[in-house]
Amino acid sequence: MMDGHSVPQINCDVKAGKIINPEFMVKCPAGCQDTKYHVYGTDVYASYSSVCGAAVHSGVLDNSGGKILVRKVAGQSGYKGSYSNGVQSLSLPRWRESFIISEGKPKKGVTYPSALTYSSSKSPAAESGETTKTYQKPSIPETTTQPVILTQVPTTTTAKATHTTLPKPSPYATSTTSSPRPRPVGHRSWEPGQWSPKVLLLFLGFVSKEELSTQSLEPVSQGEPNSPATQFNLKTHMNSRDVKAAIESITPRGGLSNVGRALSFVTKNFFSKANGNRHGAPNVAVVIVDGWPTDKVEEAARLARESGINIFFITIEGAVENEKQYVIEPNFANKAVCRTNGFYSLKVQSWFSLHKTVQPLVKRVCDSDRLACSKTCFNSADIGFVIDGSSSVGTSNFRTVLQFVANLTKEFEISETDTRIGAVQYTYEQRLEFGFDQYNSKSDILNAIKRVGYWSGGTSTGAAINYALEQLFQKSKPNKRKLMILITDGRSYDDVRIPAMAAHQKGVITYAIGVAWAAQDELEVIATHPARDHSFFVDEFDNLYKPVPRIIQNICTEFNSQPRN
Structure with a gap:
C-alpha cells in the first residue's frame, strides 16, 4: 500500500471488471473520449465499461486525462445510456458489478494500492477470482x-x-481412396x-x-x-x-x-x-x-x-x-x-x-x-455528396474538393447492389450532377466526379440540403443506409436548421465538412449527433485529405455499433 500521491497509470481500454481492487486511484491518459472505448451506464457504470471512458462521461475528467478515484459497488438491474461530455454511453439490462467515479483526491487516512491487481483473462480459476496476475494486453479482445x-x-x-x-x-x-463421392x-x-x-x-x-x-x-x-x-x-x-x-x-x-x-x-x-x-x-x-x-x-x-x-x-x-x-x-x-x-x-x-x-x-x-x-460496413449505402460551388471556392480549390470526394468514394465497393454514389452541386441554386442509379462501377463514378464543372455563385446550404433530400435520397433503396456528406467553405445565406432536422428525421446520416471560412456552429447543426463524429473542419483546401481516414473509420464504427433488428 502507498500514500495517495503515487498513482498507477492505466490505458483507455482497461475495463473496471478486470481490476480486482474494490477501491483504487488511477491515472488516465489523454484521448479516452474515443468511441472505441465503450461505456455502459450513467453516473453508476457497469464494470464492463472503460474506466477512463466512464471518467470522461461523468465529467470528473476531460479528454486530457488525469487522476481519478474508483469505487466498486453492487451490480445493477439496468444501466441507462446517455450522451455526456463528448461520450455516448450505452444501455445495458444488467451486470454483476458496478463502479462509480470521483475526483482523484485521496481520502484522509486512506491508502490506495500502488500496483493494481488484475484478473486473468485465460485461467478458469481467475474467472472466479481465485487467481490474479499482472495485467497484460491480450492478443485478442477481452470478450x-x-x-x-x-x-x-x-x-x-x-x-x-x-x-x-x-x-x-x-x-x-472411407474404405478406399477410390471410393466415389455420393452421386x-x-x-x-x-x-x-x-x-x-x-x-x-x-x-x-x-x-x-x-x-x-x-x-x-x-x-x-x-x-x-x-x-x-x-x-x-x-x-x-x-x-x-x-x-x-x-x-x-x-x-x-x-x-x-x-x-x-x-x-x-x-x-x-x-x-x-x-x-x-x-x-x-x-x-x-x-x-x-x-x-x-x-x-x-x-x-x-x-x-x-x-x-x-x-x-x-x-x-x-x-x-x-x-x-x-x-x-x-x-x-x-x-x-x-x-x-x-x-x-x-x-x-x-x-x-x-x-x-x-x-x-x-x-x-x-x-x-x-x-x-x-x-x-x-463499407457496403449497402447510398452516399450523396452535397458540394459547395460558390464563388469563394474558386476553380483550383473546387478541383481539390472533387479529389476529396474521389478519395472517399475509392474506399467503397461500388455497384447497384453495394454502395451507390450521387452528387449535388449548389450555389444560390442547386444542380443534380448524377443520381444513385446513374453509375454502377467505381471507374465510372470516379470519371463522373472528375467531369463535374465548377458553377460559382452564392451559398444557400439549407436549400441544398432540401434539394438533396428530394432529388437524391427520396430515390434511395429502403434497405440502404443513407449518408449525406456536405462540403462547404462559408456560412450559409439561408437557414440550415430546419433542413438539417428534416435530414435527421428521414434517417439520413449527415457529415458536415467545413473549409476556411465555414462556420463551425453551423457545421455542428448540420451534422448528425454526436457532432464530434460527424463534423470536420480544415483551415485550407489543401488539407482536405487529412480527415478522410477518420471519416471512413467513423462511418464504419457507427454502422457496427448500431443494433440490427
Whole structure:
C-alpha cells in the first residue's frame, strides 16, 4: 500500500471488471473520449465499461486525462445510456458489478494500492477470482466468443456432429481412396453409413465471461426437413457448458443444402432484439457447407450483410470436376462473404481437417478491427455528396474538393447492389450532377466526379440540403443506409436548421465538412449527433485529405455499433 500521491497509470481500454481492487486511484491518459472505448451506464457504470471512458462521461475528467478515484459497488438491474461530455454511453439490462467515479483526491487516512491487481483473462480459476496476475494486453479482445445461436440446415445424414471431436466416419465412406463421392441426383443421394453433413450454420454472438448465467433449453420443433429450423437462439444459453451440451444433442434432419434459404431465415429472425441481439456487439454468421449449396446464396448473403451480419464461409470438400455441372452458383463462397481477400472464407480439404480451422477462425471472429472494416460496413449505402460551388471556392480549390470526394468514394465497393454514389452541386441554386442509379462501377463514378464543372455563385446550404433530400435520397433503396456528406467553405445565406432536422428525421446520416471560412456552429447543426463524429473542419483546401481516414473509420464504427433488428 502507498500514500495517495503515487498513482498507477492505466490505458483507455482497461475495463473496471478486470481490476480486482474494490477501491483504487488511477491515472488516465489523454484521448479516452474515443468511441472505441465503450461505456455502459450513467453516473453508476457497469464494470464492463472503460474506466477512463466512464471518467470522461461523468465529467470528473476531460479528454486530457488525469487522476481519478474508483469505487466498486453492487451490480445493477439496468444501466441507462446517455450522451455526456463528448461520450455516448450505452444501455445495458444488467451486470454483476458496478463502479462509480470521483475526483482523484485521496481520502484522509486512506491508502490506495500502488500496483493494481488484475484478473486473468485465460485461467478458469481467475474467472472466479481465485487467481490474479499482472495485467497484460491480450492478443485478442477481452470478450470471448461463445456459440450462442445455432441454426441447422437440412442434411442428408443420420450421424451426430459435435464441436469437440470429429466423428469417426463409417467404413462405407472411407474404405478406399477410390471410393466415389455420393452421386449427384438433383444434388446428392445418401447411402446408409455415410457421414457427410451437407450444411451446418453456426451463428456466433459476443458474450463476456462476466455475463454468463445458465438457462434451460426449451424443446424446439424441427419442422419440414428442407426448411431451416432454430436449434437455440442468442438468449437460450449463457455459458459454454450448456452450449456444448446443446450442440452435442443436435441430430441431422435430411433434405437439401439450402444455404440461401438459411441465410434469409437468419437475417429475418435471429439477430433481433427479441431473440437476444445486443446493442454494440458485432453480428457474425459462420456458414459451414459440404460440397456446394443447392440454392443461390448471393442475394440472400447481400441482404444479410446489409442487415449488419458479418459472414464467414467454410467450404469442406468442394465439388470435384465431374460434379461441377451440378453447382447452381459457381464461386458461391466469394459471392457470400464480406471480402474476397481470404479473411472471410476458409477452404478445408476434408472433414478430418476441420479441427485445424478452429483457432484461425476464432482469431478472425475476435478481430473487431477487421470486422469493423468488412464489406458489411463499407457496403449497402447510398452516399450523396452535397458540394459547395460558390464563388469563394474558386476553380483550383473546387478541383481539390472533387479529389476529396474521389478519395472517399475509392474506399467503397461500388455497384447497384453495394454502395451507390450521387452528387449535388449548389450555389444560390442547386444542380443534380448524377443520381444513385446513374453509375454502377467505381471507374465510372470516379470519371463522373472528375467531369463535374465548377458553377460559382452564392451559398444557400439549407436549400441544398432540401434539394438533396428530394432529388437524391427520396430515390434511395429502403434497405440502404443513407449518408449525406456536405462540403462547404462559408456560412450559409439561408437557414440550415430546419433542413438539417428534416435530414435527421428521414434517417439520413449527415457529415458536415467545413473549409476556411465555414462556420463551425453551423457545421455542428448540420451534422448528425454526436457532432464530434460527424463534423470536420480544415483551415485550407489543401488539407482536405487529412480527415478522410477518420471519416471512413467513423462511418464504419457507427454502422457496427448500431443494433440490427
